[in-house]
Structures are given as structure tokens and as C-alpha cells.
Amino acid sequence: MDIYSAVPFSAWLALSGLLFTIGAIGFLIRRDPIVMFMCIELMLNAGNLLLVASARYRAVMDGQIYVFFVMTVAAAEVAVGLAIIVAIFRQRLDIDVDEMSEMRG
Amino acid sequence: MSNTTFDWIASLIKAVIIFVVLLQLVPVLIWLERKVVARMQQRIGPNRVGPFGLLQPLADAVKLMAKENIIPTGVDKLVYYLAPVISIVPALAAFAVVPFGEPIHVAGRVVYLQVAHVNIGILYVLALSSLAVYGITLAGWSSNNKYSLLGGLRASAQMISYEIPVGLTVVAVVLLAGSLDLLDIVNQQVKQGIWNIGPQFIGFLLFVVASNAELNRAPFDMAEAESELVAGFHTEYTGFRFAMFFMGEYVNMVTTSALATVMYLGGWHGFGPDVWYLNLIWFILKIFAFIIFYMWVRASWPRIRYDQLMGFGWKVMIPAALLNLAATAVVIVVAKERATLWLTAVNIALFVVFLAVLRLVNSRQLEQHRQVVPQPDAVRG
Amino acid sequence: MTWIPFVLIAAVAVFFALYLVLSKNAVHGALSLVLVLVSLAIFFLLLGAEFIFIVQVAVYAGAIMVLFLFVMMLLNVGGAEGPLRENPSWQLAAAIVLGCVLLFEAALHIARAGEGVRHFPQAIAADFGSPERIGQLLFSSYLLPFEITSLVLLAAMIGAVVLALRRFP
Numbered sequence: 001m002d003i004y005s006a007v008p009f010s011a012w013l014a015l016s017g018l019l020f021t022i023g024a025i026g027f028l029i030r031r032d033p034i035v036m037f038m039c040i041e042l043m044l045n046a047g048n049l050l051l052v053a054s055a056r057y058r059a060v061m062d063g064q065i066y067v068f069f070v071m072t073v074a075a076a077e078v079a080v081g082l083a084i085i086v087a088i089f090r091q092r093l094d095i096d097v098d099e100m101s102e103m104r105g
Numbered sequence: 106m107s108n109t110t111f112d113w114i115a116s117l118i119k120a121v122i123i124f125v126v127l128l129q130l131v132p133v134l135i136w137l138e139r140k141v142v143a144r145m146q147q148r149i150g151p152n153r154v155g156p157f158g159l160l161q162p163l164a165d166a167v168k169l170m171a172k173e174n175i176i177p178t179g180v181d182k183l184v185y186y187l188a189p190v191i192s193i194v195p196a197l198a199a200f201a202v203v204p205f206g207e208p209i210h211v212a213g214r215v216v217y218l219q220v221a222h223v224n225i226g227i228l229y230v231l232a233l234s235s236l237a238v239y240g241i242t243l244a245g246w247s248s249n250n251k252y253s254l255l256g257g258l259r260a261s262a263q264m265i266s267y268e269i270p271v272g273l274t275v276v277a278v279v280l281l282a283g284s285l286d287l288l289d290i291v292n293q294q295v296k297q298g299i300w301n302i303g304p305q306f307i308g309f310l311l312f313v314v315a316s317n318a319e320l321n322r323a324p325f326d327m328a329e330a331e332s333e334l335v336a337g338f339h340t341e342y343t344g345f346r347f348a349m350f351f352m353g354e355y356v357n358m359v360t361t362s363a364l365a366t367v368m369y370l371g372g373w374h375g376f377g378p379d380v381w382y383l384n385l386i387w388f389i390l391k392i393f394a395f396i397i398f399y400m401w402v403r404a405s406w407p408r409i410r411y412d413q414l415m416g417f418g419w420k421v422m423i424p425a426a427l428l429n430l431a432a433t434a435v436v437i438v439v440a441k442e443r444a445t446l447w448l449t450a451v452n453i454a455l456f457v458v459f460l461a462v463l464r465l466v467n468s469r470q471l472e473q474h475r476q477v478v479p480q481p482d483a484v485r486g
Numbered sequence: 487m488t489w490i491p492f493v494l495i496a497a498v499a500v501f502f503a504l505y506l507v508l509s510k511n512a513v514h515g516a517l518s519l520v521l522v523l524v525s526l527a528i529f530f531l532l533l534g535a536e537f538i539f540i541v542q543v544a545v546y547a548g549a550i551m552v553l554f555l556f557v558m559m560l561l562n563v564g565g566a567e568g569p570l571r572e573n574p575s576w577q578l579a580a581a582i583v584l585g586c587v588l589l590f591e592a593a594l595h596i597a598r599a600g601e602g603v604r605h606f607p608q609a610i611a612a613d614f615g616s617p618e619r620i621g622q623l624l625f626s627s628y629l630l631p632f633e634i635t636s637l638v639l640l641a642a643m644i645g646a647v648v649l650a651l652r653r654f655p
Contacts, residue, residue: 007488007489007492008605008606009605009606010596010597010599011492012529012533013592013596013599014592014593014596015496015499015500017589017592017593017596018500018589019499019500019503019522020588020592021585021588021589021592022500022503022504022507022585023503023507024584024585024588025507025581025582025584025585026506026507028577028580028581028584028585029507029577029578029581029582030507032512034512034554034557034558035506035512035515037554038506038515038516038519038554039506039507041519041546041550042503042506042519042522045522045523045526045546048526048538048542049526049529049530052529052530052533052535052538053529053533055533055535055615056533056534056535056606056610056614057606057607059607059610059611059614061614061615061619061620061623062623062627064535064537064538064615064620065620065623065624065628067535067538068538068541068620068624069631069635071541071542071545071546072635072638072639073635073638074546074550075545075549075550075639075642076638076639076641076642077642078550078553078554079553079642079643079645079646080642080645080646080649082553082554082557082646083645083646083649083650084649085557085561086557086560086561086649086650087649087650087652089561181511181513183514184513184514184517224616225536225537225540225616225617228537228540228544228617229540231540231544232540232543232544232548233543235543235544235547235548235549236543236547236548238548238552239520239552239555242552242555242556242559243517243555245559246513246555246559254559254562257559258556258559258560261552261555261556261559262556264552265549265552265553265556268548268549285617
């Protein structure tokens, strides 16, 4: 696979940045908590792409280890986050994020 | 012809052969299943179309193709069309790394008897089998039908839960082989002198049960339980799209059986001379033995309840698989060369103890049952 | 010529990422996110991270996204976005402006960091990214983080169970 000779490192950086921005904008403009959550996953994955690309660029594997940790933490985060969404939905049958202000004292 | 071109052509030929054989196996398996289950229930089974009813699957196929394609209102069209395809593709793709023979030499070149020789083959199979859940889940969601939705929900929870014991038993096998390459796993079993079904007997049992649940077959066919959910996730599918779910299920069964054969039954090795065509016959025989075992289970057990299924998965299967993995690891480290021997002994001993305990519990329950329910003789009095 | 695979897969990833953000249907969004994840997995494979590739498919596409679908089906919020209000337009505009600023900043840094084009080293160890190497690293230099990860997972599991079991008034 001769992809390295043609595609420079900056192209991977740009793609990662683009995906991260899309995720960030999605997180800001959507109100459905599940979709917002998925946008966070998208941002995490953009970061992962960057880590894997730099691991290959520097020819050290530590970047891949970081990706491994990011994935584990993402799995944990999804488990808790979805449990929270289910709990909220059970209580109020309405999941508009702007309406969730009970914690505001 | 350069080496790369040769490899490409060889892979292409192997892929086409595997694809055709797998899809052609489906009607054969459907006929076999109907016959086997019928015999076990003291019926005759299909016997009208062709000798021994052999052409029955053909007739079924013609019927399914000719049927009207009904699309219910309110379905999510795109997902509804895609779901049957998604359910069949991972099963076909997973077979690509399953080796069905020793690498052979053709014109001075090595040809692996598997579509792709991947050195992380078993991880690839696990990754693809974790995608299999999408077909059923999406079919259930897109059908716009309560029963379908319930079937899809059940299937996704069930398949995620039972993936864990499957993965853990696979890891125990990988520990023994010291490699993720399916070819190495087979060769290691020959080298250690006993197939993995010996040193991993408990793991083998766990794998068979968990993979049965992964296949969504009775007694774990919660996703399509006729008595509760009409037909579950494929209630709203007709004609060829329905047939594709069927094909997906049977191809999955073949792939799982092949994986079990490679991991626990020494792959293509058998008795007699070690030539490639005999090996192939051994491999096919072992796969069919597995498939008939699955049919036997289906004919023998009633469907279990959904909460029982989840409780069994999380409270019995996962702890048992974890213990098996930990024990295997410890024995391999402590006993080193003798690990196979020790593992075999411990596994058989544990299995005997397990059977004894089961028998004890059963007889005690029977005793209680007798005390509560008056005996027929007493009633007749 | 060798640009083609990169451009194709990148286009797929960006298109479906946009689809996730813009689609009104949460289940379609989840499916497009699955496609983004799979195309990123192919990138991982191209970048020599075969173990990460498998983990990406098995864990992200095979488990995490199934959980998302499961919750959407459970809550029956899959279809159109029904009860939710539309965003005020100033919010939309602000989000897009902020996104553009973010993108511009990233582009600036990328442009400044290298002399435009920096290539990957051609030669690389044969077992780069293999499960063996990952395992060796995890159980030597990264042993402590690895063990802490298991604690994180345990905490998440307990948290999810507590949240799910709690009875709300």
C-alpha cells in the first residue's frame, strides 16, 4: 500500500481537523441528546485518527496505545451517558437538553 | 506471471468457490434441518418433491421468488431494504479467513486453502460477528411493527451479551496456541497431540452454548419467538427479502461451525493419510457434525424465557468463561510444558463434578416436586 | 494515483459525518456514524494499525453503536425529531461561526507546523501495530494506565447499573 508516498502528513491532519469541526458544530446545533452524544463520538474519533497518523509518522507505537485508551474511556462514557439519558427519559418523557435545568439549584 | 498477480487470481478463484459453495449449502441445510427435526419428532418430513423430498428447497425458493413483495406502510424504506443484505454479508465475509486445509503447492507457489491468510484471523472473525447484530436490529426497527421492534430489541441485547462469553472462550484458545492465526491454531493442536476439545472442554461447552445464542437459534431464538412475537424481526418481510434472512442464518451457522471445528476439533486433521482431499472431507464432516448437533438442540429444547436468557448469560456464562480463561492462563504459566495434560485432566474432572452436582440438584428438585404434587397413583387411589 | 484511496475514503467519512449532523432522523444519523467509523477503521489499517483497526470495528461499530441503536429503539426516539423545538437562528449562526474559527485555527497550525508537505517515513518495522507489540507496550510502559482503565470500566459498569435500577417518583 503506497499511500504514504503520495499523501502527506498534513492531509491526515486536515481531515482529522475537519471531522472534529463537524462534530463540534453538530454538538452545538443539535438538541437531541443522543445525537449530541454521537457528535462527541465523532470528535473522539477525529482525535483517534490524528493519533494513529502521528504514530505512523513518528514510527513509534505510543499513539496507538493512546487510541486504545481513548476507546476504552469512550465505551465507559457511553455506558454511563446512555444510562443517564434513559433515566431522564423515564422521568420526564421529553429530552430537550435546554429544558434540563433541575440541577441549577 | 508475477507473484502478486498469481496471489490475486488465486484469491479470486477461492473467494468465488467459497461464495458459491456457501450459498448452495443453504438449500441443502434447509432440507437437512427439516428432515432431521422431523425424524426426531417421529414425523417423515418433506417427501413429495423429488426423491426423499430433496427438491423441496428448490420448490420453496421458487415460491419465495414468485411471491408478491409486500412493503408495509410507514416503513423506513432505505433501512428496510438494507437490513436483509446487512444480515448476510458479515457471515459470508467471516468465512474468508477460515482455513480448510494445509497450504498446498501449485506450480512451485504456496497456495493457502483459505481466501485470505490473515495473521490476526480470529480477531477478524470476532469483529465481523459483532457486526451481525445490525441486520436483525435494523430489520426490527425499520418494519414499523411492535413485534418486529421487540424482536430487534431482544436480539441486540442478547447478541451483545453473548458476544462476551464467545470472546472469552476464544481468548483461552488463543492463549493455548500463542497465536491469532487460525492456521497456527490448527497446527498447534496437532503438535500438542490432543485437539483443543480436551484441554478446553469447559471452554468448548461454553462456546457451543454462547454461539448458539449468537446464531439466534432455538432454544435462544428470542428475536423471532413465534409464540410471543408472531415472527419477530422478520414479521414484515416477504418473498426474497425474507429468504435472505434465512440464508444469513444458515451461512452464519456454517461459519460458526467451521470456526468451532478450527478452534476445538483440530480443523481438517483426521485419521488416515494426510492428503489434502481427505483433509477436506474430514473438515466438511466435522462441520456437518456440528450443524446436526445444532439441529438436535433445536429439536430437543423448548425456548427459554427472555429474563432467563439474560440472567443465564450474565450470571452463568460470563463468570464461567472468565474463570475458564483465568484458570487456563494460570495453568499455562505454572505447568509450562505439561499444561495440556493438566488442563485436560482438570477439565474432565470439573465436567464430571458438574454432572454430579447437576444430577444431585435435579433429584432434589424432583423430590420436592413429588412432595408438593400428589402422585398419580395417590390420586387414582 | 495513490491519492485516490485516501480521497475516496475521506470523502465518504466527511459526507456521512455531515449527514449525522444534518439528518433529522436519529437512527439514520447513527447508521451514518457507523459508516464514518468503518471508513476511519480502513484508514487505521492503511496507517499500519491493524490491532486498532480490529478494535475499532469490534468495539466502536460492533458494541458502542449497537448500544446507541438499542437506546433509541428502547425510548422510541428513532424517527423524526418530533417534540424538540427548532434552534433560534442566532444559535445556529454562532455555532457555525465558532466552527469556522476552529477550522481556521486548525488550518493555521497545520500550515505553520510543516513546510507544507511532510511525508511519512517509508521504512517501518514489519510488526508495527501488531497485537504482540501493543500487548508488550500495554504490559510494560503503560501498565499503570492499563490497570486504571479497568477501574474506569468497573466504575462505569456500576454507575450504569445504579442509574438503571433507580426508581424515579
